[in-house]
Amino acid sequence: MPELLEVEFYRRLADTTVGRRIAGVEAPDAWYLQGGLTAEQLAAVLPGCTVTGTRRRGKLLLVDLDGGPAGTRPPGSSPDGAAPAGTGPGGGAVLGLRFGMTGRLLVDGQAVIERLEYGSNRNEPAWVRFRLHFTGGGTLELVDPRRLGGVLLDPDEARLGPDATTVTVGGLRGLLERSAAPLKARLMDQARLAGLGNLLTDEVLWRAKLAPTRPADGLDDVELRRLHRTMRRVLVQLEERGGSHTGDLQVGRARGAPCPRCGEPLARAQVGGRTTYWCPAEQH
DNA sequence: ATTGTGGCCTGCCCGC
DNA sequence: TGCGGGCAGGCCACAA
Numbered sequence: 001m002p003e004l005l006e007v008e009f010y011r012r013l014a015d016t017t018v019g020r021r022i023a024g025v026e027a028p029d030a031w032y033l034q035g036g037l038t039a040e041q042l043a044a045v046l047p048g049c050t051v052t053g054t055r056r057r058g059k060l061l062l063v064d065l066d067g068g069p070a071g072t073r074p075p076g077s078s079p080d081g082a083a084p085a086g087t088g089p090g091g092g093a094v095l096g097l098r099f100g101m102t103g104r105l106l107v108d109g110q111a112v113i114e115r116l117e118y119g120s121n122r123n124e125p126a127w128v129r130f131r132l133h134f135t136g137g138g139t140l141e142l143v144d145p146r147r148l149g150g151v152l153l154d155p156d157e158a159r160l161g162p163d164a165t166t167v168t169v170g171g172l173r174g175l176l177e178r179s180a181a182p183l184k185a186r187l188m189d190q191a192r193l194a195g196l197g198n199l200l201t202d203e204v205l206w207r208a209k210l211a212p213t214r215p216a217d218g219l220d221d222v223e224l225r226r227l228h229r230t231m232r233r234v235l236v237q238l239e240e241r242g243g244s245h246t247g248d249l250q251v252g253r254a255r256g257a258p259c260p261r262c263g264e265p266l267a268r269a270q271v272g273g274r275t276t277y278w279c280p281a282e283q284h
Numbered sequence: 285a286t287t288g289t290g291g292c293c294t295g296c297c298c299g300c
Numbered sequence: 301t302g303c304g305g306g307c308a309g310g311c312c313a314c315a316a
Contacts, residue, residue, distance in 0.1 A: 001308085
């Protein structure tokens with residue numbers, strides 16, 4: 001599923017469209033447009049805009065735009081009134097793409113991730129939820145069978161916490177302290193720490209030998225630093241391996257599977273509302 | 285404010 | 301062979 005790592009791969013793919021000019025937009029699924037956004041708004045704003053850059057914050061892919069038709073974006077015209085219109089680095093519009101669990105990105109019909117864990121390997125035309133056409137040919141498409149992703153215009157980036165790849169030890173300490181919530185739930189709270197999904201969180205906690213059910217504010221300094229160090233290492237290593245599903249715990253994500261490290265039967269339960277696997281013998 | 289729960293979406297896989 | 305139910309999890313609305 002697209003977690004931080006997959007979205008980073010998508011970002012690099014989307015980055016190949018920098019410099020291209022948008023000729024047209026297709027948004028056939030109104031349900032997919034978020035924050036009150038409409039296909040008409042997209043059609044009024046996007047054509048004529050040029051892609052100036054791409055960014056990522058957690059699982060949110062941001063496409064920065066510049067130019068476009070004058071007069072179509074009066075101040076305060078953003079759909080939900082929360083984000084000011086034109087919030088990009090260059091003052092232009094920002095396109096936000098979310099991939100949910102099964103969303104894939106294609107540029108010019110090519111995918112950077114062919115096989116998506118829990119996704120589908122098929123490519124049905126009906127699954128295209130959003131498509132940009134560029135001047136001179138070429139497209140950027142968001143394909144999502146399950147419709148759990150979405151498209152936003154000028155998303156409120158402040159709603160997301162610091163990215164998990166760059167958060168400091170102090171930042172991690174700050175977001176865990178004074179919280180009685182399960183450690184896993186807090187790590188997956190995108191408003192506090194952006195980027196970790198179910199697979200990555202289980203992998204990090206398993207490697208750090210911390211139980212996901214631990215109260216978030218119950219870690220001592222040694223454990224906190226171990227968690228931070230482990231998180232950074234997991235993100236680097238699994239990016240090199242190719243994604244969130246390449247963790248060492250992955251083979252254990254089945255009922256009754258043994259711990260890949262010690263052989264003890266793994267525990268399986270809902271933690272933070274998500275199916276969670278952990279080793280009761282090693283994680284404390 | 286914090287924390288937990290349920291529901292949404294729908295392809296896929298298993299058992300009957 | 302077809303069918304039905306359960307499952308996957310990111311996100312949001314809602315409740316206490």
